[in-house]
Amino acid sequence: MQKLRIEGGVPLSGEVRISGAKNAALPILCASLLTPEPLFVENIPHLRDVTTTLGLLAQMGVAVSVDEKLGVELCARELTHRVAPYELVKTMRASILVLGPLLARTGEARVSLPGGCAIGLRPVDQHIKGLQAMGAEIAIEHGFIVAKAARLKGTRIVMDLVTVTGTENLMMAATLAEGTTVLENAAREPEVVDLAQCLNAMGARIAGAGSDVITIEGVPRLHGARYRVMPDRIETGTYLVAAAVTGGSVRLRETRSDILDAVLVKLAEAGAKIEKGPDWLWLSMRGKPRAVSVRTAPYPAFPTDMQAQFMTLNTVAEGTAVVTETVFENRFMHVQELRRMGADIEVEGNTAVVRGVPRLSGANVMATDLRASASLVLAGLVAEGETVVDRIYHIDRGYECIEEKLTQLGARIQRVN
Numbered sequence: 001m002q003k004l005r006i007e008g009g010v011p012l013s014g015e016v017r018i019s020g021a022k023n024a025a026l027p028i029l030c031a032s033l034l035t036p037e038p039l040f041v042e043n044i045p046h047l048r049d050v051t052t053t054l055g056l057l058a059q060m061g062v063a064v065s066v067d068e069k070l071g072v073e074l075c076a077r078e079l080t081h082r083v084a085p086y087e088l089v090k091t092m093r094a095s096i097l098v099l100g101p102l103l104a105r106t107g108e109a110r111v112s113l114p115g116g117c118a119i120g121l122r123p124v125d126q127h128i129k130g131l132q133a134m135g136a137e138i139a140i141e142h143g144f145i146v147a148k149a150a151r152l153k154g155t156r157i158v159m160d161l162v163t164v165t166g167t168e169n170l171m172m173a174a175t176l177a178e179g180t181t182v183l184e185n186a187a188r189e190p191e192v193v194d195l196a197q198c199l200n201a202m203g204a205r206i207a208g209a210g211s212d213v214i215t216i217e218g219v220p221r222l223h224g225a226r227y228r229v230m231p232d233r234i235e236t237g238t239y240l241v242a243a244a245v246t247g248g249s250v251r252l253r254e255t256r257s258d259i260l261d262a263v264l265v266k267l268a269e270a271g272a273k274i275e276k277g278p279d280w281l282w283l284s285m286r287g288k289p290r291a292v293s294v295r296t297a298p299y300p301a302f303p304t305d306m307q308a309q310f311m312t313l314n315t316v317a318e319g320t321a322v323v324t325e326t327v328f329e330n331r332f333m334h335v336q337e338l339r340r341m342g343a344d345i346e347v348e349g350n351t352a353v354v355r356g357v358p359r360l361s362g363a364n365v366m367a368t369d370l371r372a373s374a375s376l377v378l379a380g381l382v383a384e385g386e387t388v389v390d391r392i393y394h395i396d397r398g399y400e401c402i403e404e405k406l407t408q409l410g411a412r413i414q415r416v417n
């Protein structure tokens with residue numbers, strides 16, 4: 001199993017390019033199921049989840065051709081196999097994103113029910129309820145969601161809670177439904193907007209994405225398109241924290257500064273100096289960060305996918321911070337590993353109290369999920385001595401060439417077997 005070995009103590013400095021967003025790329029790749037014409041997608045990151053999605057689509061009959069430099073062309077002329085098997089869904093929960101498009105395009109879909117995962121139970125009841133409201137017949141059989149519908153019908157759906165992939169699944173399904181669908185209490189995440197823009201480029205009629213009411217006027221068919229995936233705001237935030245926690249200075253290019261407000265405000269509160277342009281960000285931190293309390297919630301509030309990284313920042317900050325996780329019920333798996341590196345963190349329910357310590361000390365630690373892994377790498381960058389992060393297949397799900405990018409910024413980091 002591969003590991004990352006990090007020699008801590010180097011303030012990061014330099015410039016890196018931010019990759020395309022995982023959480024926008026995955027639904028956009030799945031949107032190819034909605035049309036028999038080719039969809040060409042640019043700025044696709046090289047990630048394990050992307051490879052898994054391309055494999056899943058290919059086994060359904062989608063012709064996939066990858067040009068390492070230009071992008072990916074997907075053509076779902078005929079869909080021979082309308083199943084997402086357990087073996088793939090268990091490695092990547094976002095596989096659920098094929099449910100809506102498959103059902104809308106072909107009238108049937110069999111998708112393995114995703115189980116719980118390290119960060120929480122993560123049920124998909126809102127996806128199922130929404131499709132049922134649009135007229136689908138859905139049964140759970142042998143661990144699969146088995147969905148059928150001659151043609152979905154537009155309707156008003158008020159979601160019980162804000163769900164990102166739930167909103168995306170229903171939005172994709174509604175593009176080919178008969179009549180108009182109104183999604184209320186929809187997720188406002190920028191990745192939902194990116195997907196809506198791609199679908200509109202394919203001939204869909206979606207209005208209101210980015211607000212909590214999305215209206216989709218169904219059309220009989222969608223056509224091919226060319227679309228460029230937005231930059232990854234979580235990767236961006238992670239490199240900003242890497243600079244802040246090591247007392248360094250980085251410039252990030254090919255990113256967006258307009259969708260990171262909640263994170264930038266917290267970094268400024270921690271004492272970082274930040275400058276920004278439309279497609280770049282620069283951050284510099286002198287000395288230690290100040291402790292900053294964060295509370296996660298759906299966009300535009302502070303993202304749960306940045307919680308673990310801010311936990312690391314607070315472990316070496318001046319003062320005490322309170323980190324509250326309201327989106328997932330079990331997203332503090334990094335705490336016990338950070339403690340092994342000398343962090344002072346107490347957890348009570350969904351709240352962690354982090355008291356800054358003078359220094360962390362390098363240790364062997366285990367990654368348990370994607371962002372927990374990122375927080376351990378950040379801890380390794382600032383710790384005294386050597387840190388070895390095990391089970392980094394989690395980090396390869398969501399960070400493109402992490403050790404190369406960090407090396408570019410001066411970090412002493414190596415991938416080892």
Ligand SMILES: CC(=O)N[C@H]1[C@@H](OP(=O)(O)OP(=O)(O)OC[C@H]2O[C@@H](n3ccc(=O)[nH]c3=O)[C@H](O)[C@@H]2O)O[C@H](CO)[C@@H](O)[C@@H]1O
Nearest residue numbers: 023094122123124125126127162163164165166305327328
């Ligand atoms: C591929 C992708 O885009 N992943 C992101 C997406 O995950 P994902 O879309 O899976 O997360 P959701 O927004 O659906 O989950 C939010 C909360 O709603 C609950 N819930 C969700 C659906 C449902 O039917 N019933 C239900 O109870 C979940 O258990 C969770 O507690 O949004 C999360 C929240 O920003 C991010 O952490 C993930 O990185």
Ligand SMILES: C=C(OP(=O)(O)O)C(=O)O
Nearest residue numbers: 023093094305370371398
């Ligand atoms: C939780 C995440 O991803 P996923 O929803 O794909 O598990 C994440 O990106 O932090």
